[in-house]
Amino acid sequence: MSFGRMHRKEDARFIRGRGTYVDDVRLPGMLHGAVLRSPHAHARIVSVDVSAAEAHPKVRAVITGQTLAGLNLAWMPTLSNDVQAVLATDKVRFQGQEVAFVVAEDRYAARDALELIEVEYEPLDAVVDARTALAPGAPLIRDDLEGKADNHIFDWEAGDRDRTAAIFEEAEVTVAQDMLYPRVHPAPLETCGAVADFDKVTGKLTVWCPTQAPHAHRTLYAMVAGLPEHKIRVISPDIGGGFGGKVGIYPGYVCAIVGSIVTGRPVKWMEDRSENLMSTAFARDYHMRGEVAATRDGRVRAIRVKVLADHGAFNGTAQPTKFPAGFFHVFTGSYDLESAHCEVSGVYTNKAPGGVAYACSFRVTEAVYLVERMMDVLAAELGVDPAELRMRNLLRPDQFPYTSPTGWEYDSGDYPKALRLAMDMAGYDKLRAEQAGKRARGELMGIGVSFFTEAVGAGPRKHMDILGLGMADGAELRVHPTGKAVLRVSCQSQGQGHETTFAQIVGHELGIPADDVEVVHGDTDQTPFGLGTYGSRSTPVSGAAAAIVARKVRDRAKLVAAAMLEASPDDLEWGDGRWSVVGDPSSGRSLAEIALAAHSNLELPEGVEGHLDAVTVYNPPNLTYPFGAYICAVDVDPGTGQVKVRRFVAVDDCGVRINPTIVEGQIHGGLADGIGMALMQVMAFDEDGNHLGASFMDYLLPTSMECPSWELGETVSPSPFHPIGAKGVGESATVGSPAAVVNAVVDALAPYGVRHADMPLTPANVWRTVNGDPFRTDLAIP
């Protein structure tokens, strides 16, 4: 009972079209909002004339930056302690920025009225290329910040600079490589939106919105809007994919709330796809230079990295406060190094804000890509097989728990075993032999290896908070008199299947079927406080809370059972879902029997108030560290540059698997992300800051035709830092897979002397790379 494969509870509604996503919420008298957005990347606002829009017969309100300024709401805090314009007052700073908000009787009328708003702009030069953002004379983006004279946001470093430099001085071999992890977007199929309903009589604000962090939203609304927090209810209904893009608060949400307050009616706002791609949280945009120092026989000694991080026009990255570059300093990866050092500088550009989104585990994605690309660059330099080079440098099982040169404490693992398993599954030697034969015939085949270590489950309160809110999660468990249970958790699923997995955790701990446990989530009035679902933290943090609160119930049940059995609690043992007197299995009392007794007139022992309900707050003692070994085989058409992913072998270790079917599904999705980012997806800009990937016609996502049939394997290294040994898996494959695909393509192109090419490896980019003329994938600037 409990752990293992079971059908998802969620599916019953989804296969019938009976999910409730935010756009499915319809309230009596509901109005519809639409956002007017800037066509310019950088321009001064001279005037905004809304009179014609206000005269539209179906329009009920038009809100501008000036309206909001009067309410002190024109700017809102970001998750990185910067501010972001809700509606622009002075300037627009990226194409697609919010300028005005129309509230009308229906969604078509709201859109019509946008056309009636006259905005006069005075265009300014835009900063599009992060590499020129700090150049003298670069246009100043954030003149709203007092005393700000440049586009610099932060400098940050980790590791030991001097020791690393000393190793590089004396190293037998060093290699260096510039690489870009391009700006991409998670593009969940459901865009963002909100339904806001402010009740003037009760003063209660209810906001339906697909947020991955409903409790954080509630607290921030209280801080931003000055509304009392107990009068705010955030309901995060079914979410059509999030992937990190639905963590933050977007201006449209605030506008919907203001629209409801102003009109006295509920207001729905749904963005369209272009709005979603142009204005909501992007990911990556890391310009990196990696260097590796090694011995001639392939022992990696040190890694050094310099990063220029493009954060867009407002610094809105979502990550723990202490870490402006997220967890990027986990870039030493899975290897045993003597020293490491990284420097990261963040800059403003005239692009949408964001940076941490898209299943990246707070920039572990960029870190893994960096180190796994560098391992291949070194392998090429040394003439060593890339799998063999990794095997020589992987951490050994006896080194765990392992403290990395940049201060992470890895929990558990047998890395060589995982890589060997992946190589066996792939038939690595045979693939290499096949490749040799093909090369002799002029055919291009590549094999790419990637070994990743994730850092998830943020996080320990003393190190980790977002805007001052510590990253611990609550859980409440009620056991009804008949022994059926209701678990309330703070996080919210975007498809990960929490209603099933968390029920399995409670079922496992209490010895009852998962079907007897209802999971309540996504409603701040019904659930305890917690920081939400991102960074693969649900199972590591909220899942741990679920296990702990169930154990509290079990402990309480023990005292009640002792009273029922007229025995000392010390004489009871737990087994098969029953408390029984040691040595007398026939005395066993099930949870249902104990629950009924706990609600009855049974005389309870001292210290037991009655009932079995319990609450907890789980503060993780450490992060958890899932890992995996991925091998990808590609064929490249030398005539067109087209890459075909033929095989993809993924061995994942995420500790104990609660529901293996769900775990595998999570991995499948992340592997597709890897193919998308490596081969197709990029948000590029022209020199004026025009977004060149603002629809699915231009921002290409992988379909069933680009994806192979995934081949999965597993090892299991329970985490000692988690009550059930689980590590989290939601982002592992997105983190680990891009490097495997790129390494495979670069391997295929080795006969042309290619050692690196930036993502995405589109046919055009492959063709240009082969011809020694790669282009910058982030810019359409000659």
Place this chain on the structure above:
Amino acid sequence: MRITVTVNGQPHTRDVEPRLLLVHFLRDELGLTGTHWGCDTSNCGVCTVHLDGVPVKSCTVLAVMADGHEVTTVEGLERDGELDVVQRGFVECHGLQCGFCTPGMLLTARWLLDRRPDPDEAEIREAISGQLCRCTGYENIVRSIRWAAEAQS
């Protein structure tokens, strides 16, 4: 314009603007919110419904074009309390995660199995290639449709 569209066997008559999209007619006029909307450009396919038995992307069909025609949505797949075999297949093989692409995928799967009761993997992949899924990497959708093919044979 006054139109009559038969949806899931039930005729519905409404006065609509000529520009109203079929997806909005289904969702906002009829309250059939199982049909989702995702991209505006016919790329994602979450709005897929059957128009006279053929899958169409209802974000690029005007409601007036469906006047006098038959539409089937995900709500019409279950008959007399019996799930369609493709719905069962998606549950059996974990063919969905967030559920947003699922209605469109189910309708395409139904159409495929009507035409080709025993499709191989390549045929299934081609059939769903006009629809995006961001969660499953397609693997379990393909397996779900194969399961349904075997279960109905």
